[in-house]
Amino acid sequence: MASSGSPTVREASAVSTATPQAADDFVLQLAGITKTFGPVVANHDVDFTLRRGEIHALVGENGAGKTTLMRILYGMYQPDAGSIRLGGREVTLKRPTDSIEHGIGMVHQHFMLVPGFTIAENVTLGSEPRKHGLFDNAAAKAALEEPMRKLGLSIDPDTITGTLNVATQQKLEIIKVLYRGANLIILDEPTAVLTPQETEELFELLKRLAAEGSSVIFISHKLREVFALADRITVLRNGETVETFEAADADPAMVVAAMTGRSDVNLGRVERDRPSDISAFTVEHLSTIKQGSDAALNAVSFQLRAGEVLGIAGVEGNGQASLAEALIGTRPLTAGQIRLGETQLESLSVNDRRAAGLSYVPEDRHLEGLPLNGTVAEGLAAGVLRRDTSPLGLGAAFTSKVRAWGTEMIRKYAIKTSGLDARNSTLSGGNQQKIVMARELEDEPECIILAQPTRGVDLGAIEFLYNQVAEATHRGCAVLLISADLDEILRLSDRVLVMFGGSIVAERSATATSREELGMYMMGIQQTEVSA
Ligand SMILES: Nc1ncnc2c1ncn2[C@@H]1O[C@H](COP(=O)(O)OP(=O)(O)OP(=O)(O)O)[C@@H](O)[C@H]1O
Ligand SMILES: [Mg+2]
Numbered sequence: 001m002a003s004s005g006s007p008t009v010r011e012a013s014a015v016s017t018a019t020p021q022a023a024d025d026f027v028l029q030l031a032g033i034t035k036t037f038g039p040v041v042a043n044h045d046v047d048f049t050l051r052r053g054e055i056h057a058l059v060g061e062n063g064a065g066k067t068t069l070m071r072i073l074y075g076m077y078q079p080d081a082g083s084i085r086l087g088g089r090e091v092t093l094k095r096p097t098d099s100i101e102h103g104i105g106m107v108h109q110h111f112m113l114v115p116g117f118t119i120a121e122n123v124t125l126g127s128e129p130r131k132h133g134l135f136d137n138a139a140a141k142a143a144l145e146e147p148m149r150k151l152g153l154s155i156d157p158d159t160i161t162g163t164l165n166v167a168t169q170q171k172l173e174i175i176k177v178l179y180r181g182a183n184l185i186i187l188d189e190p191t192a193v194l195t196p197q198e199t200e201e202l203f204e205l206l207k208r209l210a211a212e213g214s215s216v217i218f219i220s221h222k223l224r225e226v227f228a229l230a231d232r233i234t235v236l237r238n239g240e241t242v243e244t245f246e247a248a249d250a251d252p253a254m255v256v257a258a259m260t261g262r263s264d265v266n267l268g269r270v271e272r273d274r275p276s277d278i279s280a281f282t283v284e285h286l287s288t289i290k291q292g293s294d295a296a297l298n299a300v301s302f303q304l305r306a307g308e309v310l311g312i313a314g315v316e317g318n319g320q321a322s323l324a325e326a327l328i329g330t331r332p333l334t335a336g337q338i339r340l341g342e343t344q345l346e347s348l349s350v351n352d353r354r355a356a357g358l359s360y361v362p363e364d365r366h367l368e369g370l371p372l373n374g375t376v377a378e379g380l381a382a383g384v385l386r387r388d389t390s391p392l393g394l395g396a397a398f399t400s401k402v403r404a405w406g407t408e409m410i411r412k413y414a415i416k417t418s419g420l421d422a423r424n425s426t427l428s429g430g431n432q433q434k435i436v437m438a439r440e441l442e443d444e445p446e447c448i449i450l451a452q453p454t455r456g457v458d459l460g461a462i463e464f465l466y467n468q469v470a471e472a473t474h475r476g477c478a479v480l481l482i483s484a485d486l487d488e489i490l491r492l493s494d495r496v497l498v499m500f501g502g503s504i505v506a507e508r509s510a511t512a513t514s515r516e517e518l519g520m521y522m523m524g525i526q527q528t529e530v531s532a
Contacts, residue, residue: 033082060236062430105182115162275308286336295502311493357446
């Protein structure tokens, strides 16, 4: 349809200095894509188009089929039915290298960098420059200069990747895609691990790339981001295309309704009982040495009342990881006390702290939360196993107890899986997170530390998980909510502390502050006196 005589094209070229193009200059057309995994229909008759220079958001609940569709486009899965057209020509993408050759790049939901490799090795992996048959480090470094500058990353390319924080690793994934010359860029939940500031930077970059003619498919559960970035929004539900919106003509409520089939999803503050006056968890002058990329704790003190949610806001690397690890017992203290009810925790082991009533949802569900090659039953049962002191051990009665409990959790938390014996790796990201949350919350702890608890979880499931947290506080559980997501902090917390450089620099009531104010403290622009 690129006939240059049509009036629309003349109009378009009159206001633009770019090459004249028809309004629907599709770089990609997916039609009738169907993909099943055994009994699971991940994609059913899905249509999706992408225009040149467009940022197109792909949204939908956990397990709706977003990642599957993108993996088909990236040559990782073969569709059972349907066609893929690139630039109007039908193609078969048998493996990722086929897609890469067509200029498609993908930043995966879970990073695929090799931790022991250097930056230069990782980014060029698969298309390494070689000299006399050997990896040419100098050439790799030279080739990285331009994409690294584009992303504002000034790190020695000889740095070992495993030592970098998640935001930097995320940038490396994008640099890798740019290095390979991709002009159709897929980002599968790229902001799940980024701070608001880093997200802003990423968006600026994506807009720049789109303005230069690249096309972007962007998957996110955060509607704020979708509306800030996307030209169009396609909603998948249960593997099917529900609707494609022009972002300018849509509002969040319309998209939520298309995603969930509900019109009453709460996107605002969670209703909770007022916390009690009983002190439940006390931390005094907690200090650690510095380990890894996170700041050391510097005399951190706070108190949590029974039934209270205390939010910890901060840019990653300002001591939040140190704090969580110091509290659960995996990072040694140089000073300080931790008290849960009447129990002093600071010299207890990790297991004894758990037994005393402290639960933990770790930030990295893959490293600490959920073994990916384990089964759903095992993932859910870890809490039961911890609690069970019967001599039955792993006998048949115990197995049936575990299975009954697992079945109940799958139902209660609406975990989308083929069953108790499915491998955790086959679950969508959000559903893996639900397993960890179910296990830890249902342990009925006195105090729970939630680190980034809804990363990658869909809107409806977030509402559900927040209600479970509210229920835990109703039982008197004290909740320490460590999150890079300010919306999450503001929706759920009673009070908010901001961490900066390993110290607490501000304390606010969640209903009397704003994203902007917290952002200032997070950047270290403003400081207040904080009472212990
Ligand atoms: N390799 C696989 N084997 C078996 N089932 C799979 C596999 N990959 C995906 N599925 C199933 O296909 C469905 C769609 O999963 P997919 O990962 O595409 O969802 P998603 O929309 O990306 O969800 P999320 O928002 O949680 O990332 C889910 O039910 C999932 O369990
Ligand atoms: Mg996914």
